[in-house]
Amino acid sequence: MIRLVPRTETAPVWQVATPILAVLATMIAGGLLFAVMGYDPLAAIRTIFWDPLFGQAAAYSRPQLLVKAGPLILIASGLAVGFRAGIWNIGAEGQYIIGGLCGAGVALAAYPGEHWWLFPAMIAAGAAGGWAWGMIPALLRNSFGASEILVSLMLVYVAERCAAWMAFGPMKNPEGFGFPGSRNLQQYPSAANPELIAGTGAHWGVFAAALAVLATWVLMSRHIRGLHIRAAGLAPRAARFAGVRPEALVAFCLGLSGALAGMAGLFEVAGPAGQITDSFGSGYGFTAIIVAFLGRLNPFGILLAGLLLALTYIGGELAQLTMQLPAATVQVFQGMLLFFLLGFDLLTRFRVERRITA
Amino acid sequence: MIDLTTLIPALLIAATPILYAALGELVVERAGVLNLGVEGMMIVGALAGFAAAVATGSPAMGFVAAAAAGAAVSMVFALLTQFLLANQVASGLALTLFGLGLAALFGKSYEGVKAPAMMAGPMGLNWMVWIGFVAVAAIWFFLNRTRPGLILRGVGENHDAAHGLGHPVRRVRIAAIAFGGAMAGIGGAFISIAIVLQWTEGMTAGAGWIALAIVVFSNWTAPGVLAGAWLFGGVTALQLRLQAAGVAVPVQLLSMAPYLATIIVLTLISARQKFSRRAGLGAPGSLGQNFHALR
């Protein structure tokens, strides 16, 4: 009989080995899938995992990894802090949308004036919007005990409809021939979030993501608040005796992750996306939850997980392009990768013991 | 202005897919498991049900196949969360992604095919609409009046205590997840077999997420799920009806309303629980937490 024994300390070997094992397992299972579908499995896997990094058009797709991974990492590093404390914000998608709406709102209100302060003001508005949207579940949990998982999820739907309302109504581009969608902020110099160093894909959001990784790492490993967070996650009751106020922690974690998600939304609307449309929420907030777990809630792990997920997105597009692999096949492949990563994660937290039962 | 004799059947039909899916998720959550993969299981059911209905010419067989397929795909989630102790939120999201892709992949050969016509039941409504009501009553009875239902609720409320009492936490949860998958599959199949009569990629169009909201709205009770499905289905049917009658309605604001109502309901229930310390209300105590027996 096989049984699982929790590890008292996380095993460094497995921390590194399990993602590699999971990727290998996905390659084998995915390869089988591709073969059954009638595609060359080796070519498909090379196209997804290798070509975006080192293939013909890698000079373009490598920077794109940063564009795609940036918002994922930025949101996930905020979420991970809360997850460590046992505070489950799964509404980052909503905070992302509201952040984008608030940031874009500031820009559209100032249009067409060019001001040096506009972009910083937009960042502040985006962060504030996401923070406020995150504080709703925090307040409801602290005052009434309502589950932040469910409230934050419900607020995603509300935010999505806000985006649609804005795109069709107040924020509609008056010069857009009646088509839904706001003005394009990429074409508004003071508000645009362009590529900062040509050919790297790095816009302000990518730097913010890098900064968020460092800041959350410092917070979690060097700051007293990080200690409280970890304590609350591991042993809530003991943490309370040690003087950690759970209400403050809930507000801090939901506010922080909301603000980071809101900033991600702002950087996206002012940069790669360019405008508010009815489909502005593009799933980054949900994908970031997966990124946070794949990264084991560790800031540097999240960095790698974000890049890995971005790789499968971009590699998947390449596979469609060069091998005519249907989009659905790529989706199934991504699903498998997540399953394997989540499954193999077990090995980092538990030892597998074999015991012979009589 | 609005004719109730036609609004009500429209409402009942619109509510049926989300009713089935939400009833399934209700049982799953009552067992303490949060499965965010409803949308993925629904679309797999929509395809499997459609394929079986076309192959056999029988919509009834379609629903059976949809239930089986939904349950089968939910077992991936069960394996991850119950045996490999993976995080439920992440696993559920991955299941949605996987299900959408899987259905799209295998659905290619069913594009443009038409489903066999459905036998109408009493009052011209599909039999599955009526069976939905029976399911509400049956699930209410199961959860509140039977011993297995009591055990399931116990597992969801406090898995450590349930384990201490000798209940098989993991087995109960796997059974609940399978049931949830089957019900989501039936809900999805209702869209493909009974509403649209065709298979198209992405046809569930977010119904699975609405089902999740309904469970919260219901305060984790079967009659509440029915009310929630009517509210969420009803708002869509009603706003379209008002438009058809020539009334200008703020569509986006109106469609936000049920979600805001859900948050308010959840808050009120939580507040009552917190301040009056009444047990047995609100979210199951162990919702979303994994269980691992140390002994």
Add this chain to the structure above:
Amino acid sequence: MNRRELIASVAALSAVTLAAPAFAQDEPLKVGFIYVGPVGDGGWTYQHDLGRQAVEAEFGDRVETTFIESVPEGADAERAITQLALAGNTLIFTTSFGFMDATINVAQKFPDVKFEHATGYKRADNVATYDARFYEGRAVMGTIAGRMTESNKIGYIGSFPIPEVIQGINSSYIHAKKVNPDVEMRVVWAYSWFDPAKEADAAAALLAEGVDVILQHTDSTAPMAKLQEAGAIGFGQASDMANFAPSPRVSSIIDNWAPYYIERVGAVLDGTWESKATWAGIAEGEVEIGEITEAVPAEVKEEALALKDAIASGEYHPFTGPLNKADGTAWLAEGETASDEDLSGMNFFVEGITAQIPQ
């Protein structure tokens, strides 16, 4: 070598010697397509993909086509279009309105690549735009609807309140009214191009208002299933929806992009491509009227086809005055026809439609 290949190679040879000597003929022309939905949506994207397949059938070995499906509008679109350009595609069709800014951005970076953007209004030296005059087809549908309705109420399921859809509503109403002065038009906005459950609800809502003919501007067949139950009739949209013939689907308006795609690919092959705005309709074969079934009386069918022919030959414009706007102000004088500028920004209903356009 079969006959088509023979003709193709002769044509290619003459193209090389006469027009475009720089073009290496041993390399096929690479043509890329970006789709907003899956090719299996049975509607908008499906029809664009049929157009792509027609290009392959027409030019055989001289072209190589590639597509990327289900591309979200926004940042992902720009990357997908760039990837197509980097992969050596020299002609790229971007087939959704929401790809407009992305197309323009990529076009600036690839001046030698030619772009074709569907339904947009921004052009550049290497970006052409194309759209279909769906309102011409709607005029034919409106005529049938006006004749077929017994309750004198026809319904329209709109996707989004954008000019293309508003043109369709106005055109169907005008022509229904022409053959049936008592006709009333009910409009429901689904706020989606594709949401089967909601479209079914929308159809049910219209039916409950006593509507017995429905025109849809959304892509799923869900309204058809509802119409079948209720014994009402409707029209296929985007694709033929022939599964529901002869009734409830009595005819359809089909987006046929094949002629345009073949023309433009041909233009690149022989070196005559230039940026322009194309707005083609029934005459060019871009808007097709699907078979009118036996559920429609012969004289109505004849009348509808006569209207179609009049539009195709250019002797009749579906928006011909006298026409007033819904608020009572004059729009077109007697005999005056609507300009393309007026139509492309259309944001009002014509007189007689009592519904409001959501703002």
